[in-house]
Amino acid sequence: MAISVCDFLGIEKHKFDSTGAFDAILDVDSKMFIDPHLLSACEVPEFQNSYEKVRQRFTDILKILRHSKEKGDVFWRRAEIYFKFPEVKGLCIGYSNRGTSGSAIGPGLRERLLETAKSIIDSGIEEPEIFELVGLFESNIGPDRLSDITANIISDAILNYTQRIFSEMGVETSEQIIEGENYKLVMNPHNKSAILLLPKTILRDLPLAFSWSDIDIVCSHNEELRHRVNQLIGDTWKQAVSQQKQFLKELILKEPGLLEDLITLYKVKPQTTYDYINDPAGQVIWYYASKETVQKYPLELKKENVETPEDLMDFVITVCDKYKDLIENNGLNSLLYDGVKPKKEEAAQKLFFGIADAYCAANNIDISREVNGGRGPVDFKFSKGYKNRVVVESKLTTNGQLLHGFTVQIAEYQKAEKTLHGIYLVLDNGGPIKRITDLKDLILNCQREGLRMPIVIFIDAMPKLSASRYEPKEIN
Known part of the structure; x- marks a missing residue:
């Protein structure tokens, strides 16, 4: 039977809500995602340095790739190591229809992402936000993978946050060794993974990197480019399918200014969190x-x-x-x-x-x-x-x-x-x-x-x- 975290733990709803944690359903993934763009404004103690940690990880990958001369050389192999993001279990968010596991980055997808990143670097752009926006123009990269990559990078913050909330709520826990560290956590009875909590303030039904409502602004510097993109995508980038993503990828590599515009606009996008009261996506x-x-x-x-x-x-x-x-x-x-x-x-x-x-x-x-x-x-x-x-x-x-x-x-x-x-x-x-x-x-x-x-x-x-x-x- 579907059951929420607070019901499973026997905590009164208003008491659990006072923590600011998302009350996930243990065996039904809510299609909510960690939005890295929201991390920089997160005031939860465990997450205050999380966005810098995400940016630093992406920056390190770009720096290593810059020195790579060809695929497979020592720098390329080192970048591959930095770009390993095993799936994160226990969050109960994402696109999975059966169970609540995350979305790992496999070898094939990792290689393709590094190839794309290398091409972008060679065009003169080295902003770490490249990896937050890559889902716009790279197939098989959606909000779930961006969310899981982010979760992997900030997993220590998630674990410490979860442990603190359980402690404050007086929840009975058991010791779990994760990434070589001991944590006092609770097991999900449905998948035998530790239940991990997230602040509601870092979640959205669609990360801002995937939500573009005015492509005209992005392409305002180039009327012909604006026309070509509008013809293909229409008004919303989030609806781009694989063929359209391939077109955008080719376009961005030919027109680096388009990606620079996207990065600039992305940085100043309002950090709006999800409306949990009206629940426009029907997830809560x-x-x-x-x-x-x-x-x-x-x-x-x-x-x-x-x-x-x-x-x-x-x-x-x-x-x-x-x-x-x-x-x-x-x-x-x-x-x-x-x-x-x-x-x-x-x-x-x-x-x-x-x-x-x-x-x-x-x-x-x-x-x-x-x-x-x-x-x-x-x-x-x-x-x-x-x-x-x-x-x-x-x-x-x-x-x-x-x-x-x-x-x-x-x-x-x-x-x-x-x-x-x-x-x-x-x-x-x-x-x-x-x-x-x-x-x-x-x-x-x-x-x-x-x-x-x-x-x-x-x-x-x-x-x-x-x-x-x-x-x-x-x-x-």
Whole structure:
């Protein structure tokens, strides 16, 4: 069952929040990231020199690379040693969908990054911020890897901070030897790694290095360059995919002034932290909302014990119907919006997981997230024993893959004969009417042809003008 750090440790929420630490979920990665740009303003004692430590590590790598004449020489090999960043376990943040491990830098990626850095150095730029911005133009480098690189460099600060918070909270700890040092920590029961805490003030849902809203400013010195970049990327660099990143990489190496502009602007970007109250990315509130909601609205079951596949299907339908009611009539739809703007689909999925997980725990049903067993991704799998299984896929009507997802499900149903039971949850958050109509037509056609298909449950998740609204009680 999903559980937060403070619930696992038995600490009152307001007391834990007073420490300023992020209350991570132990077996569900929150898509939050350490932003090196925020480290320089961090006032937490253990982290006050952390940004300088990050810059110094990157500066050392650049200095060594400057002396390298060719790949594989003594300076290159030394730079490789400096650029080893093993994955950091125990933070419970990042992109992992199963478990809570970090993202290590492998040999191939390390070599490519050093080659890029060497090319940039040879163009005359040696600012250490190169490595903070490299995700803009290097494939396979995203916020998770930048976050993990940073965590690796400042791991001593993270460990000392975690140890202090546990001590202040009076938590029962055990001695762990990490990097040759003794620390008094707590083990995560899900992955047997030490639980590591982070200050909320150094986390963002998207590091500032990946968030550029006005490319015109960056390219203001060169109208032709601005036009080329705008044509390719549009208004936001964070949406750049691998082909676009390759283009930007070539462009930056040809036009060093572009990278100099980026570095200059990056240095003066406002150091804004994440809004934990409104939770625009849907990464925080779902857990607390689920806890409160399930306590307030217990599940009424047709049958007390789940034994057969039919029992399990009835149970999952009841959970989905309860989720539908909570969204449509009890204010939980407000958690799917940032003001009037729909949040990403993951906000709805995590909210469903939180609700379903709590109901499952009370009824001895297992639920797992985003299982991929060779038949494509499934958002959730409910199971009781080895044979009783039901899969649930959740889609917003704003998702362009709404019809495709259902079509894939239908194909799987025909292959699986009667062994597959599933539900397709459709949350209408303002997607095109034609998309919804096309889905309903597809459902009717399948029914006419007698095809087996998942049960489809439509949920009206549109904002209500005068409806109740979920107000978080425990978030600070």
